[in-house]
Amino acid sequence: MTKVSPEFEDQTEMQAVSSVSVDVSFGSDRFPKYRLGPDNQILEEAKVDPKGPSLKEVVEVETEQLSDQHKRLSVRDLASKFDKNLTAAAKLSDEAKLREVASLEGHVLLKKLRDALECLRGRLAGRNKEDVEKAISIVEALAVKLTQNEGELIQEKFEVKKLANFLKQASEDAKKLVNQERSFACAEIESARAVVQRIGEALDEQERISQASGKQEVEELMEEVQHARRIRLLHQPSKVMDMEHELRALRVQIREKSTVSVKLQKELALSKRAEENKFSLYELGGSETLGSIIRVQLRSSEAMELSNCTVQWYRLSSECSRRELISGASKSVYAPEPFDVGRTLQVDIISNGQKSTVTTAGPVDPAAGLGSYVETLLRKSKTDFNVVISQMNGRNYSSHSVHLLHVGKTKMKLSRGWITKARDSYSNSMQLCGFRGGGNSAAKSIFWQARKGQSFVLVFESERERNAALVFARKYALDCNVLLAGPDDQASLYI
Numbered sequence: 001m002t003k004v005s006p007e008f009e010d011q012t013e014m015q016a017v018s019s020v021s022v023d024v025s026f027g028s029d030r031f032p033k034y035r036l037g038p039d040n041q042i043l044e045e046a047k048v049d050p051k052g053p054s055l056k057e058v059v060e061v062e063t064e065q066l067s068d069q070h071k072r073l074s075v076r077d078l079a080s081k082f083d084k085n086l087t088a089a090a091k092l093s094d095e096a097k098l099r100e101v102a103s104l105e106g107h108v109l110l111k112k113l114r115d116a117l118e119c120l121r122g123r124l125a126g127r128n129k130e131d132v133e134k135a136i137s138i139v140e141a142l143a144v145k146l147t148q149n150e151g152e153l154i155q156e157k158f159e160v161k162k163l164a165n166f167l168k169q170a171s172e173d174a175k176k177l178v179n180q181e182r183s184f185a186c187a188e189i190e191s192a193r194a195v196v197q198r199i200g201e202a203l204d205e206q207e208r209i210s211q212a213s214g215k216q217e218v219e220e221l222m223e224e225v226q227h228a229r230r231i232r233l234l235h236q237p238s239k240v241m242d243m244e245h246e247l248r249a250l251r252v253q254i255r256e257k258s259t260v261s262v263k264l265q266k267e268l269a270l271s272k273r274a275e276e277n278k279f280s281l282y283e284l285g286g287s288e289t290l291g292s293i294i295r296v297q298l299r300s301s302e303a304m305e306l307s308n309c310t311v312q313w314y315r316l317s318s319e320c321s322r323r324e325l326i327s328g329a330s331k332s333v334y335a336p337e338p339f340d341v342g343r344t345l346q347v348d349i350i351s352n353g354q355k356s357t358v359t360t361a362g363p364v365d366p367a368a369g370l371g372s373y374v375e376t377l378l379r380k381s382k383t384d385f386n387v388v389i390s391q392m393n394g395r396n397y398s399s400h401s402v403h404l405l406h407v408g409k410t411k412m413k414l415s416r417g418w419i420t421k422a423r424d425s426y427s428n429s430m431q432l433c434g435f436r437g438g439g440n441s442a443a444k445s446i447f448w449q450a451r452k453g454q455s456f457v458l459v460f461e462s463e464r465e466r467n468a469a470l471v472f473a474r475k476y477a478l479d480c481n482v483l484l485a486g487p488d489d490q491a492s493l494y495i
Contacts, residue, residue, distance in 0.1 A: 063163075063167075110139055110142055110143045110146065111143075113139055114136060114139045114140070114143075117132055117135055117136045117139065118136065120132050266362065280299060280356045280357070280358050281298070281299055281300045281302060281303035281304075281349075281356050282296055282297065282298060282299050282303055282349050282356055282358050283296075283297055283299040283358060284296060284297070284347070284358050284360060285297045288336075288345075288360045288361060288362065288364055288365065289336070289364065289365040289366070289367060290336050290337070290338065290340070290341055290364060290365065290366055290367040290370070290467060291336075291367040291370075291443055291463035291464065291467060292335070292336070292443060292463075293333055293334070293335050293440075293442060293443050294333070294334050294335075294336065294345065294360070295332060295333050296311060296332040296333075296347055296349060296358065303351075303356075304351040304352065306332045306349070308351065309349050309350060309351040310330070310348075310349070310350040310351075311330055311331060311332055311347060311348070311349055311350075312325070312326075312329070312330055312347065312348050313326045313329035313330075313334050313345060313346070313347050313436075314326060314345070314346045314347070314348070315339075315340060315343050315344075315345060315346075316343060316344040316345070316346055316359075317343070323346060324489075325488065326436065326486075326489075327436075327486065327487045327488035327489070328436040328437065328447075328486070328487060329436040330436075331436070331437060331438030332438065333438040333439065333442055334347070334436065334438075334442070335434055335435070335442035335443040335445075336364045336434070337433060337434030337467070337470060338467055338470050338471055338474075339433075339485070339489070340364045341363075341364050341365070341366045342363050342364065342366075343363055343364060344359060344360055344362065344363050344364075345359070345360045345364065346358070346359045346360070347359075367463070367464065367467060369464070370464060370467055370468065370471075373464055373468055374468050374471055374472070377468060377472070382406070383406070383407045383408070383469075383472055384404050384405065384406050384407075385404075385405045385407070385460055385461075385465050385468075385469050386402050386403075386404065386405075386460070386461055387402070387403050387404075387405045387414075387458040387459060387460055387461075388400055388401070388402060388403065388458070388459045389403060389421075389456055389457070389458060389459075390441075390445060390457040390458065390459050391455075391456065391457035392455070392456055392457075393453070393454065393455055394455065401416060402416075403415065403416045403421065403458075404416065405458060405469065407469055407472045407473050407476065408476065409476045409479065410425055410426065410476070410480060411423060411424060411425040411426065412424065412426075412430075412448070412450070412473060414448075414450075414456065414458075421456075422450040422451075422454060422456070423450075424450040424451055425480075426476065426477040426480045426482040426484065427451075427482060428482060428483075429449075429451055429452050430448075430449060430450060430451065430477075430482070430484060431447070431448070431449035431455075431484070431485065431486055431487055432446065432447070432448050432449075432470065432473050432474070432477075432484045432485070432486070433446065433447050433470075433485060433486025433487070433489065434446055434447070434466070434470065434486075435447050435457055436486070437457070441459050443463045443466070444459055444460045444461070444462060444463050444465075444466050445457055445458065445459045445460070445466065446458050446460070446466055446469065446470060447486065449487075
């Protein structure tokens with residue numbers, strides 16, 4: 001076994017060190033610290049960067065912020081941002097070039113170091129040789145790691161170059177946009193100056209014309225005042241007062257005669273309808289006011305029983321020029337609703353092929369006190385009524401429990417405690433009118449179709465509450481641009 005002397009070891013170390021070129025620049029004054037992992041893989045220790053994030057990360061963060069805020073930035077700010085990022089990208093590109101040079105120098109240094117270790121391995125034996133072989137494996141692993149870093153550096157350089165090109169193009173586009181906006185702004189400023197100049201000239205011209213016309217109008221007004229003074233001096237004050245008293249008396253007489261004329265016209269219409277109903281086999285009974293029930297009654301013993309006749313009610317227009325069918329009103333009993341106020345009602349009774357027509361004595365009168373009651377309810381925050389369900393979807397409802405009907409500004413709701421029977425907003429599919437199916441409670445009942453396939457007949461505690469609910473619901477529906485009426489009712493009812 002060959003023994004190596006200490007002098008030989010020092011001599012070999014000096015030779016190995018002296019074989020390294022002196023023109024190689026080192027990144028630091030000490031050898032980097034590494035540790036071997038499994039399969040002789042080199043693991044670098046985590047480095048703490050005291051200087052903060054790298055320049056590339058700063059550029060990426062600013063580019064992302066710029067993309068998020070481009071809608072809120074002006075064109076000039078956008079151009080300046082792109083110029084700053086372009087400068088940062090150029091600096092990053094220079095840094096990548098320096099790193100590439102350092103990597104090349106690292107390859108040269110590792111190659112010379114490996115050659116020196118190979119030369120030293122041939123001269124040593126035993127345990128020293130094993131140490132040299134281990135050092136050679138570490139150098140080879142460093143070379144592989146350096147090659148990997150070079151690949152990452154090339155990829156990073158490509159991305160930096162791509163980012164720089166993008167920022168350069170964006171900066172040029174921003175500059176073009178700035179120049180374009182500047183030219184547009186200059187053109188608009190020139191146009192505004194021309195408009196202001198034209199307006200100023202027009203105002204000056206108008207002022208000159210108004211001054212000339214004002215003098216002429218003042219002269220004409222003075223002449224009219226003088227003429228009026230002459231006319232007033234020609235008339236005696238006592239005669240003027242007498243003429244004013246006579247005019248007032250004439251106006252009072254005309255007003256009284258017009259009132260008498262209207263009454264006579266109404267009486268004439270009532271007499272005509274009475275003459276027409278005289279020859280009819282049927283007549284109408286009951287008060288012809290809102291909140292009451294009008295019944296068809298037998299007038300002659302020759303009249304057929306109403307159960308064997310076909311009955312249909314109609315509304316007549318205010319001029320009685322046409323009549324409108326009241327859909328569903330085919331019983332001998334009819335309860336007027338708010339739509340019928342001010343209109344005349346007419347009923348046809350057909351028996352054995354013969355038709356008898358009976359008309360009310362005059363238009364339906366409004367209910368006393370309904371207006372003040374509605375105004376009182378309008379002052380309240382909620383409008384709720386106690387009702388009983390008589391029919392549901394065309395069938396008699398067995399339960400007679402009290403429900404709550406809420407008439408809101410946008411919708412109607414029928415509930416009992418926490419249970420909601422129906423709740424719908426005002427729409428064209430909703431229908432609401434007085435109940436037209438007859439019965440003793442018709443004056444207190446309404447028909448409400450919340451939506452297609454869901455309808456109710458509701459009975460109120462009084463006729464006044466029933467009519468107030470109809471008025472409220474139609475008023476709120478009209479505010480929502482919805483005409484709330486009964487089945488097949490015409491829109492002319494709102495006119």
